[in-house]
Every structure is written in structure tokens, then in C-alpha cells.
Amino acid sequence: MNKLSVKTMAEYFAEGKNPDILYWVGSTGSFDDRAKKITKAFVKILNKAQISFGVLGTEETSTGDAAKRAGNEFLFQMQAMMNIEVLNSYNVKHIITTCPHAYNTFKNEYPSLGGKYKVQHHSEYIFELLKSNKIRVNKNLEGQKVTYHDPCYLGRANDIYDAPRELIRSLGVDFVEMKRNKRRSFCCGAGGAQMFKEAEKGTNEINIVRTQEAIETNAKIIATGCPFCNTMMTDGVKNLAEGKLETKDLAELIADSL
Amino acid sequence: MSISNIIFLVAFISLTTLFVINIRKIIFNINLGSDINRSDQKSKRWGNMIRVALGQSKMTRRPIAGILHILIYVGFVIINIEIIEIIIDGIFGTHRFLATIIPLSIYNFLIATFEILAFLVLFACVVFWTRRNVVKLKRFWSKEMKKWPRTDANLILIFEVLLMVAFLTMNAADCLLQTSDSKYIKAGSFPISNFIVPMLSNYDASTLCLIERFCWWFHIIGILLFMNYIVISKHLHIFFAFPSTYYAKLSPLGKMDNLDAVTKEVKLMLDPNADPFANPSSDADSAVGTFGAKDATDLNWVQLLNSYSCTECGRCTSVCPANQTGKMLSPRKIMMDTRARISEIGYNKRKGIKDEKTLINDYITPEELWACTSCNACTDSCPIELDPLSIILDMRRYLVMEESKAPSELNMMFTNIENNGAPWQFSAADRLNWKDE
Known part of the structure; x- marks a missing residue:
């Protein structure tokens, strides 16, 4: 992979400049090995489209989504207010995230605490780049069967169903829906802070049920738009059909086709 | 005659x-529930009621x-x-x-x-x-x-x-x-x-x-x-x-309310000019109740109204990922327990009977609450837009903020966020390492 061009907001600031967008990488995108690939794929797309964007780098911290949903409203608001202070100090107007959880938190929960930004999920943003011909994709996956898992915090939580599907279709693949899709999509099992704990005792694991549904489509690729979903589906595939299909983020699918 | x-x-x-x-x-x-302002956006609310209740728009799913x-x-x-x-x-x-x-x-x-x-x-x-x-x-x-x-x-x-x-x-x-x-x-x-x-x-x-x-x-x-x-x-x-x-929530399903009482405290903590040793002001406004919900009376009246509106159709439970994989959680049961408990409290209040029970533990166990993925399948599927998820969240808030009784892995996650700004034990200084890996 070519060297990525990434600049922090601090670097822009030192130059007296302000980039058009802030890419919020997120804790998972920064530290999780699998998610880092998604981060890099998205940056590759941004570089290719020559977008002026900045990241917060070491100034970034957790949005507080997991803390909030685990019931720690106190910690969430501490994080939110610290983040808002940093974002406002850089005069950020437009945030793109590769994580539906960060997206939801910025879009819905930060405004009343003083953080008002235009917020987009990367699927929406990449779709815009595609429509405005800032990037072109080749059809290297033509004919491949691809299915899409709707992340809860993108789909049901914020009604974004079309942009991810348009992106997948743009690759000329054979797109197949899972039995439960869009607003009826079945959770991967990681939301609401479940990512950070063992599941309660039950008869099955949520990600196994969902992965099974994906396998039933005979797709070779499960596309998704959330690093948590990615982890859960990747684990599910490992358990049920290792090597038969793989889980890819929308950004990775597009980046691979540039 | x-x-x-x-x-x-x-x-x-x-x-x-x-x-x-x-x-x-x-x-x-x-009315035993706490207050919540849902008197805004009246025309949207009428429209919602006409479409969803009168027009049965969600039933035919x-x-x-x-x-x-x-x-x-x-x-x-x-x-x-x-x-x-x-x-x-x-x-x-x-x-x-x-x-x-x-x-x-x-x-x-x-x-x-x-x-x-x-x-x-x-x-x-x-x-x-x-x-x-x-x-x-x-x-x-x-x-x-x-x-x-x-x-x-x-x-x-x-x-x-x-x-x-x-x-x-x-x-x-x-x-x-x-x-x-x-x-x-x-x-x-x-x-x-x-x-x-x-x-x-x-x-x-x-x-x-x-x-x-x-x-x-x-x-x-x-x-x-x-x-x-x-x-x-x-x-x-x-x-x-x-x-x-x-009175249903009109915002996107993913939005969870920010607790105002917490906002006040956090602002005070982050304010460099605040005097940490100042006497707490005595006005009634600063008297913070319980964070989150321990009992049905800590819930707001819309949540209680919801519990009386639930007709136990079970659409929520039938799409709940936790329930469908055999966990104890059932969003329908959350609504039923809330109704049973608030009815009991109301009855006891009218009769002057004291009781020691609470919604948490006596009706709803922490195990049920911690199984929720907050995926909103329940709230989306409800034909009359009831919100069991908000009750689950309020009870989690009580467990965490009042009793510090989160599962240990979640406590670890909180500590990590407090110490290094990420839910895992990674140093904040390494946040940008991916760029050169």
C-alpha cells in the first residue's frame, strides 16, 4: 500500500489552515488490529479523492458511546464535553466517522451538550464522492455474491439503509439480501457495550445466529459498515465456515476497487 | 319509566x-413517575398518533x-x-x-x-x-x-x-x-x-x-x-x-437522552473557576434525586404510561437478539414488570401500606438488563412505539452510577476510558500508530 497521507488537526493549526473535514477514527479504528485496516482503507479513499481532512490523533479520545449505553452517563458526558471542547477549539464543522456508534453519538447526543456538527457515516460520504466522480471504482468483484449486514446504529437507529447498498452495487457485484435486512436486521451482538463483556448465559450466541443467516445467502463476502459488527461477523465466520466467506467493511471494498 | x-x-x-x-x-x-417534557412538536405528535394508533401503520408489518x-x-x-x-x-x-x-x-x-x-x-x-x-x-x-x-x-x-x-x-x-x-x-x-x-x-x-x-x-x-x-x-x-x-419519542431511535442532572455536575467539575470546596447551594434545584431508575417511581410518566399501554403482543421479544438466543431478557417482560410494580406502588400508597420492594431485583434482575445490546429492534417493532429500551437504560444507569454494580468487564472498560481515553488498555499516545504500520 502506498504511504498514506494523514495530517493531524494540530499540524493544520500550526500551518494556520483548517481542513474541510475531520475524520473521527475512533478508539476501535485506532487500536483494534482488524479495524485499523478499515481506517487505512478509508484514508486511502480520502487520499485518492484528494480530500483535505484532518484527524485528532493523540488528542482523540472515546466518544463515550459504550460508557453511556452501559449506564455510565457521568463518564459519557465527561468524554463528550472534553471532545466538544477540542472539536470546537479547532472550529470543526464536518465530521466523518467509520463507526456508526460514534456517528450516532455525534449526531444525536452531542448537540444538546454544545457540539453541533455536520456528521456523516463514511458510507454516505464515500457515496457522495462516487456520485460526484471524485473517485471511480473498477468492477474487480463483478459477479461475486455479496451480502450486507446493517449495523443497528446506522440502520434502525438512524435510518441509513441506502448509501451502503448503493456502494456495494456500484462494484457490479451480485448483491443478495439476508432474510432479515434493513429495519428488520438482526443485531451482531456487540452494541450497548456488549463488545466489552461476555454475553449472558443463553442457548446461542447472537453473532452466530446472524452469521448463519449471512452464510445462508451463499455470499462470499459479508459487507458491513461498523468495526464492532465486523469483529462479531468475523468471529462468527471463524466458528461456522472459516475460509468460506469473509467480512469486509464498505471502505475496504471500495478501496480495493480504486 | x-x-x-x-x-x-x-x-x-x-x-x-x-x-x-x-x-x-x-x-x-x-403520575407517580418523574417529569419529562413531551409537550413540544405538537403537530408532529398529532401526526404520529393519527398514523400509528388511528391508522395502525405499524401493525401490518x-x-x-x-x-x-x-x-x-x-x-x-x-x-x-x-x-x-x-x-x-x-x-x-x-x-x-x-x-x-x-x-x-x-x-x-x-x-x-x-x-x-x-x-x-x-x-x-x-x-x-x-x-x-x-x-x-x-x-x-x-x-x-x-x-x-x-x-x-x-x-x-x-x-x-x-x-x-x-x-x-x-x-x-x-x-x-x-x-x-x-x-x-x-x-x-x-x-x-x-x-x-x-x-x-x-x-x-x-x-x-x-x-x-x-x-x-x-x-x-x-x-x-x-x-x-x-x-x-x-x-x-x-x-x-x-x-x-x-407522547412517543420523536427523535431517531439511536438517540438516548442526556441526563440534565449529570450535565450540571460534569460542567461544574470541568469548570476551572468552580470552587471545589464551596458549600452546595441549598436551592431545591440542586437536590439531585437518584441517577437512573431503581424503582418504578424513578421512571418518567411516559415510561409508566407505556407500561399500561403494552398489550403483550410480544413482537418486541420475538425480535430481541438477546431473547432469541436464550438470554433472560424479554422487552415485553420489562413492560409487564414495570406495570405490575407501579400498580403495586400506587395501591400501597392509596392504602398507606409500606413495602420494601423495588423494580430492580424484585421484578427485573440485573442479568436481564445486562443482556441488552441496545439494538432498538424492540422499539422499532412495537406497533404503538413503546420504549422498553429506555427503561433498561435507566435501570443500568442506576446500577452503575448509584451502586457501582456493573459487570466487572464493564468496570474495567470504564476505568480504561477514564485513564487513557479508550475502552481498552492502550496508551493514548499510540492513537495514531496505525498511520505508519
Whole structure:
């Protein structure tokens, strides 16, 4: 992979400049090995489209989504207010995230605490780049069967169903829906802070049920738009059909086709 | 005024009064909840209520149940126009009063419509009963659906069947009497009860009169009793679906409220000019209650209204990923427990009884609460936009902020966020390492 061009907001600031967008990488995108690939794929797309964007780098911290949903409203608001202070100090107007959880938190929960930004999920943003011909994709996956898992915090939580599907279709693949899709999509099992704990005792694991549904489509690729979903589906595939299909983020699918 | 008019009047007034008294008790219970402002965006709220409650827009997502439900709903609403006539006839001793004041053709059309709807309601009730008791649809047989909830559901269906049968039989008897006895006004068109007529044709006029009167009384007293039964039943949704959809959350499902009490404290903590040793101000405003919900009274009144509106259809539970993988959590049970608990608190308050129970632990266990993925499948699937997720979140808030009783892995996650700004133990200084890896 070519060297990525990434600049922090601090670097822009030192130059007296302000980039058009802030890419919020997120804790998972920064530290999780699998998610880092998604981060890099998205940056590759941004570089290719020559977008002026900045990241917060070491100034970034957790949005507080997991803390909030685990019931720690106190910690969430501490994080939110610290983040808002940093974002406002850089005069950020437009945030793109590769994580539906960060997206939801910025879009819905930060405004009343003083953080008002235009917020987009990367699927929406990449779709815009595609429509405005800032990037072109080749059809290297033509004919491949691809299915899409709707992340809860993108789909049901914020009604974004079309942009991810348009992106997948743009690759000329054979797109197949899972039995439960869009607003009826079945959770991967990681939301609401479940990512950070063992599941309660039950008869099955949520990600196994969902992965099974994906396998039933005979797709070779499960596309998704959330690093948590990615982890859960990747684990599910490992358990049920290792090597038969793989889980890819929308950004990775597009980046691979540039 | 004859004796039967007096009996009617007494029954009507006393059963209606009883209903009002019991509804007021429920309103009292709902008002035990904390305040929440849902008086904004009025036109959007009316629109939501008209679309979702009146228009049943979310019911048909499951077409079979949805269409059958609409039959019963439309039937129930329209057939109840007949009550106007019943009340007038009951009080004044008239018979088919409306036929004497509106054109016969319209009256005939009305009665025919009622009959056809009554038949459709009967049909839907029988299918619903079969789905519950013969097909045994999974969502009607889960853990929380034993004893009373199951009996309640069947009683409602039986009630409705009996009311419709009484209505149709009354018409059939009346239809025969109209031809044999000139005392009876010739009015009404009977497309459905015509099929019952042959079964009654061997009876003499006095028996028919008895049948007609019996069915008439059964129908009206049945409705009045049913109205009072509804108050203790899950069937309360026929009234409360309307306020529940009006006061429903209008923001995207993913949005969870920011606790104002917490905002105040956090702002104070982050304010470099705040004096940490200052005496806490004594105004009532600063008196912070419990964070989150320990008991039903810590929930807001919309959540409590929701609990009384839940008709235990179980659509939420049938799409809940935790429930569907065998965990203890059932969003329907969250609503049922909330209702049971707030009813208990309300009763005890009125009677001056003290109790030591709480919604958490005595009704809902932490294990249920921690199984939720906050995926919003429950809230999305609810045909009347109830919000069990908000109750789950408020109870988690109580566990975490008041009792520090989160599962240990989550406590670790909190510590990591506090120390290094990420839910894992990675150094904040390494955040940008991915760039060069």
C-alpha cells in the first residue's frame, strides 16, 4: 500500500489552515488490529479523492458511546464535553466517522451538550464522492455474491439503509439480501457495550445466529459498515465456515476497487 | 319509566362510574413517575398518533396479525356506534330509536355494516384464538406468558366473541319478530344474522322476545363489564395506544437522552473557576434525586404510561437478539414488570401500606438488563412505539452510577476510558500508530 497521507488537526493549526473535514477514527479504528485496516482503507479513499481532512490523533479520545449505553452517563458526558471542547477549539464543522456508534453519538447526543456538527457515516460520504466522480471504482468483484449486514446504529437507529447498498452495487457485484435486512436486521451482538463483556448465559450466541443467516445467502463476502459488527461477523465466520466467506467493511471494498 | 329502564340506568351509571374511578387510579399511578417534557412538536405528535394508533401503520408489518387486528379494531370502533342507540333505547324504553329519526335506507345500511363487521370480528377472534392456543405461536408461549397473561388474552377473545354472538343473535330474533309482530318496527338489514334466523324460526313469539331481550341486555351489560375488565387487563391498549403514540419519542431511535442532572455536575467539575470546596447551594434545584431508575417511581410518566399501554403482543421479544438466543431478557417482560410494580406502588400508597420492594431485583434482575445490546429492534417493532429500551437504560444507569454494580468487564472498560481515553488498555499516545504500520 502506498504511504498514506494523514495530517493531524494540530499540524493544520500550526500551518494556520483548517481542513474541510475531520475524520473521527475512533478508539476501535485506532487500536483494534482488524479495524485499523478499515481506517487505512478509508484514508486511502480520502487520499485518492484528494480530500483535505484532518484527524485528532493523540488528542482523540472515546466518544463515550459504550460508557453511556452501559449506564455510565457521568463518564459519557465527561468524554463528550472534553471532545466538544477540542472539536470546537479547532472550529470543526464536518465530521466523518467509520463507526456508526460514534456517528450516532455525534449526531444525536452531542448537540444538546454544545457540539453541533455536520456528521456523516463514511458510507454516505464515500457515496457522495462516487456520485460526484471524485473517485471511480473498477468492477474487480463483478459477479461475486455479496451480502450486507446493517449495523443497528446506522440502520434502525438512524435510518441509513441506502448509501451502503448503493456502494456495494456500484462494484457490479451480485448483491443478495439476508432474510432479515434493513429495519428488520438482526443485531451482531456487540452494541450497548456488549463488545466489552461476555454475553449472558443463553442457548446461542447472537453473532452466530446472524452469521448463519449471512452464510445462508451463499455470499462470499459479508459487507458491513461498523468495526464492532465486523469483529462479531468475523468471529462468527471463524466458528461456522472459516475460509468460506469473509467480512469486509464498505471502505475496504471500495478501496480495493480504486 | 318502567322498571327495566331504571335497572338499565342504574347499571349504566354505576358501571361507568366504576370505570372512571379505576381509570383515575391508573392516572394516579402514572403520575407517580418523574417529569419529562413531551409537550413540544405538537403537530408532529398529532401526526404520529393519527398514523400509528388511528391508522395502525405499524401493525401490518406482520400482515396476518395486522390485517386481522385491523378487522377487530375497525369493527370495535364502528359497531360501538350502536351503543348510542342502545343507551337511548335503554333509558327511554324505545326500540331501534335511530330508525325512527334517520332515513330507513341509512339505518339499514348501518345495521348491515355492523353485522358484516361483527362477522369479521368473530372470524378474526377465532383465528387469533387458534394462533394462541392451537398453533401456539412462540411469542405467546414464552416464559412471562403464563397464568394471568395467558388467561387474560383468552378472556378478551372470548368476551369479544360472546359480544358479537349476542349482537347477531339479537338481530336474528328481532328480524323474526319484525315479521310476526306489528309492534316491532320494521327496520334494519341483516345480511349475517339471516343465517341465524333458521335456527330460531321454530320458537314462538314470546321465546323470541326473551331471546332478543336477553341478547340485548347481554350485549350492553357485557360491554359495560368489558370496559371495567379492560382496566385490569392488557387490553387497556385500546385507550392508551393513543396517548402513548402522541407522547412517543420523536427523535431517531439511536438517540438516548442526556441526563440534565449529570450535565450540571460534569460542567461544574470541568469548570476551572468552580470552587471545589464551596458549600452546595441549598436551592431545591440542586437536590439531585437518584441517577437512573431503581424503582418504578424513578421512571418518567411516559415510561409508566407505556407500561399500561403494552398489550403483550410480544413482537418486541420475538425480535430481541438477546431473547432469541436464550438470554433472560424479554422487552415485553420489562413492560409487564414495570406495570405490575407501579400498580403495586400506587395501591400501597392509596392504602398507606409500606413495602420494601423495588423494580430492580424484585421484578427485573440485573442479568436481564445486562443482556441488552441496545439494538432498538424492540422499539422499532412495537406497533404503538413503546420504549422498553429506555427503561433498561435507566435501570443500568442506576446500577452503575448509584451502586457501582456493573459487570466487572464493564468496570474495567470504564476505568480504561477514564485513564487513557479508550475502552481498552492502550496508551493514548499510540492513537495514531496505525498511520505508519
